Amino acid sequence: MLTRIASPLKFVQQFINQGQSRSIKAKKNIITSFLIKGVSISISLVLVPLTINYINPSRYGIWLTLSSIVGWFSFFDIGLTHGLRNKYAEAKANNDDSSVQMYISTTYAVLTIIFVSLWLIFLIINGFLDWASILKVPQDMKHEVSLLAMIVFTYFCAQFILRVVTTIAIADQQSAKSAMIDVLGQIISLIVIVVLVKTTKGSLINLGLALCLSPLLALISANILFFKGKYEKYRPKFSKINFSYAKGLFNLGLTFFIIQIAAVIQFESANIIIARNFGTSEVTSYNIVYKYFGMVTMLFTIFLTPFWSASTEAYAQRDFSWIKSSMKKYNLLNVLLFAVSLLMLVFSNYIYSLWLGKGKVDIGFWLSFWGFVYVSFTIFGSKYVNFLNGISALRLQFWTSIFSPVIYIAVAVLLIKYFKAGVASLFIASIIANLYGIIMAPIQYYQIIVKNKKGIWTK
Incomplete structure (x- = not known):
C-alpha cells in the first residue's frame, strides 16, 4: 500500500523538478496556488x-x-505597481539589491502620498454627495x-498601499504567497460574516x-512578516526613498496607467450601467454569472x-524556445x-439553484451564455x-x-437602448471592446517570437 502511494508522489516530484529553473519555480507556485485558490473558490461560493x-x-x-464606483479610483495608481513588477524583475536579474530596495521604498512613498491625499479629499466631499440619488435607492x-x-x-486607499507586498511576491515569481494573503483575508471575512449572521440583523x-477590515488585517500581517523574513534586505526605508527612481516607474507605469483606465471603465462601470438601467437586483444577477464563470478565469x-x-x-536571455513551449501548453489548457x-x-x-437556493436570484440562459462567451475569449x-x-x-x-x-x-448603450439586449449587453460590449486581446495580441506575439520582428511589435 505504501509503495503504491509513494509511486505517484515520486512521479509528481520528478515532474516538478524537471526542466529549467524558471519552469521548476513556476510549477511549484502553480501547484501551491492551485491548492490555495481551491480554498479561495470554496470560500467565495459560500460567501x-x-x-x-x-x-x-x-x-x-x-x-x-458602490464598490464599483470606488474602484474607479484605482487608476490613480498610475500603473506604478505594474511598473514596479517589471523594474523589480530586471534589477533582481542583475543582482542589484540596492535598486530593488529603492524601487520598493519609492513605490510605497508615492502611493502613500497619492492615496492619503485622495482619502482626505473624499472625506471632505462625501458629505455633499447624495448617494441615494446616485444609486437610485430610497432616500431613507x-x-x-x-x-x-x-x-x-x-x-480601498489603505489596501492599495499595502498591496505593494503582493506585487513584490508576484514579481519574484512567488505567486502562491500573494494568493495566500488574499485567502487569509477571505477566511477572516467568512468568520466575521458567519458571526454577524448568527448575532445581528442584516446591515x-x-x-x-x-x-473591508478583514483583508486589511491580512495585508498588514503580510507586510510585517515579509519584511522581517526573506525580503528583509528589501524592507522599505525613508532613507531609501529616491524620487529619481520614480521617473523610471512612471515612464513604464504611465503606459500601464492608460491601459488600466480602459480596464477600470469596462469592469467597474458595468455595475453602474446595470443599476441605472435595470435596478440593483440585476447587478446581483450579472455578478453571479461573472463570479460563476469567473472561476474558470481564476x-x-x-x-x-x-x-x-x-x-x-x-x-532578456533570448530563450524563445522556452516561451514557445510555454505558450503551446497554455493553448492546450485553453481547450480543456x-x-x-x-x-x-x-x-x-x-448549479445556481444548488448554490444560491431555489428562486433566490432569477438568471436567464442568455445572460449565462454571454458570460460563457466573454470568459472564453478573455x-x-x-x-x-x-x-x-x-x-x-x-x-x-x-x-x-x-x-x-x-x-x-x-456598444453597451446601443444594445441596451435600441436592441433591448438586456443585462447581457455588458458582456457583449466587453467582447467587442477587447479586440486587442482577442486578435491583435496573438498577432503581435507571433511577429515577435516566431518571425523575430522588432519595431512597432516590441515597443
Whole structure:
C-alpha cells in the first residue's frame, strides 16, 4: 500500500523538478496556488449566498455597485505597481539589491502620498454627495449608504498601499504567497460574516466593515512578516526613498496607467450601467454569472500568473524556445477549460439553484451564455497579453486602450437602448471592446517570437 502511494508522489516530484529553473519555480507556485485558490473558490461560493441572505439581493447589489464606483479610483495608481513588477524583475536579474530596495521604498512613498491625499479629499466631499440619488435607492437609506461609501473608500486607499507586498511576491515569481494573503483575508471575512449572521440583523454597514477590515488585517500581517523574513534586505526605508527612481516607474507605469483606465471603465462601470438601467437586483444577477464563470478565469490565472515575470527573464536571455513551449501548453489548457466552461453553461441553472437556493436570484440562459462567451475569449487573449506585458511591448495595447472604453460604452448603450439586449449587453460590449486581446495580441506575439520582428511589435 505504501509503495503504491509513494509511486505517484515520486512521479509528481520528478515532474516538478524537471526542466529549467524558471519552469521548476513556476510549477511549484502553480501547484501551491492551485491548492490555495481551491480554498479561495470554496470560500467565495459560500460567501455569496451567505451575504445575500444576510441582507437581500437588492442591498447586495448596492454593495456591489458602490464598490464599483470606488474602484474607479484605482487608476490613480498610475500603473506604478505594474511598473514596479517589471523594474523589480530586471534589477533582481542583475543582482542589484540596492535598486530593488529603492524601487520598493519609492513605490510605497508615492502611493502613500497619492492615496492619503485622495482619502482626505473624499472625506471632505462625501458629505455633499447624495448617494441615494446616485444609486437610485430610497432616500431613507441616504445616511447608511454615505457611511458605507466612506468605509469602502478608506479600505480601498489603505489596501492599495499595502498591496505593494503582493506585487513584490508576484514579481519574484512567488505567486502562491500573494494568493495566500488574499485567502487569509477571505477566511477572516467568512468568520466575521458567519458571526454577524448568527448575532445581528442584516446591515450594509456591518457587511462593509466585515468585507473591508478583514483583508486589511491580512495585508498588514503580510507586510510585517515579509519584511522581517526573506525580503528583509528589501524592507522599505525613508532613507531609501529616491524620487529619481520614480521617473523610471512612471515612464513604464504611465503606459500601464492608460491601459488600466480602459480596464477600470469596462469592469467597474458595468455595475453602474446595470443599476441605472435595470435596478440593483440585476447587478446581483450579472455578478453571479461573472463570479460563476469567473472561476474558470481564476483557475487559468493560477497557471498564467508566473508567466509574466518568467517571460521578462526568458526574453532578456533570448530563450524563445522556452516561451514557445510555454505558450503551446497554455493553448492546450485553453481547450480543456473551454470544455469545462461549456459544461458549466449546460448545467448553470441547476448549479445556481444548488448554490444560491431555489428562486433566490432569477438568471436567464442568455445572460449565462454571454458570460460563457466573454470568459472564453478573455482566457484566450490573456496569455498573449500577459507575455507582452512581461516584455514591456505595450505600444499597440496602449493605443487600442484609448479607444476601447469609448467602444465599450457606445456598444453597451446601443444594445441596451435600441436592441433591448438586456443585462447581457455588458458582456457583449466587453467582447467587442477587447479586440486587442482577442486578435491583435496573438498577432503581435507571433511577429515577435516566431518571425523575430522588432519595431512597432516590441515597443
